[in-house]
Amino acid sequence: EVQLVESGGDLIQPGGSLRLSCAASGFSVSVDYMSWVRQAPGRGLEWVSILYTYGTTYFADSVKGRFAMSRDISKNTVYLQMNDLRADDTAVYYCSRDIIVPPRFDYWGQGTRVIVSS
């Protein structure tokens, strides 16, 4: 059974950094496509980033240059490193998995909450 469990969300001051984790089970993060999608309070869904099987990453313009994605195959976990955080990065961050691209977000985790505030 495919499962995604996000963690690492916290209250962080503007300009700070945070690393989110997405622990996967039931499949390997090395052979599938992993994405992050976020949802600001009371708002809709916004795609953040994707990590391809061979390591290529793409990011939304709103986070490009500040966020990075990586993975640890031995832990079957993907990460979202978020730097220079801003108030408008406040959101629940969901991890999602696809077996092919273009992404269709086959499976979602339960999300982890990030609050950027002083």
Place this chain on the structure above:
Amino acid sequence: EVVMTQSPVSLPVTLGQPASISCRSSQSLRHSDGNTYLHWFQQRPGQSPRRLIHNVSKRDSGVPDRFSGSGSDTDFTLTISRVEAEDLGIYYCMQSTHWPPPTFGEGTKVEIK
């Protein structure tokens, strides 16, 4: 970036009655490979999104057959043939034909009339 426009924003429904949600894209979603990458997601209160329909009309595993998707080019519809209480929540359309970025509609809230 492709803009996805959903209507209505709020959809009051009567249990047991049909309901439809419209989704329009700012450009055609037909991909050069022949597929149309338009998908529908359901988000129940307090839960993560869950995909219901992919590629316009393909129902995902475990999704009740009262849910159906239709449309082409720039106009798409999600239909619930008979609304049940568990269907209440917010529904999003999403395109991934022209990506990155994949883009979502702003959502339609289905609630009891």
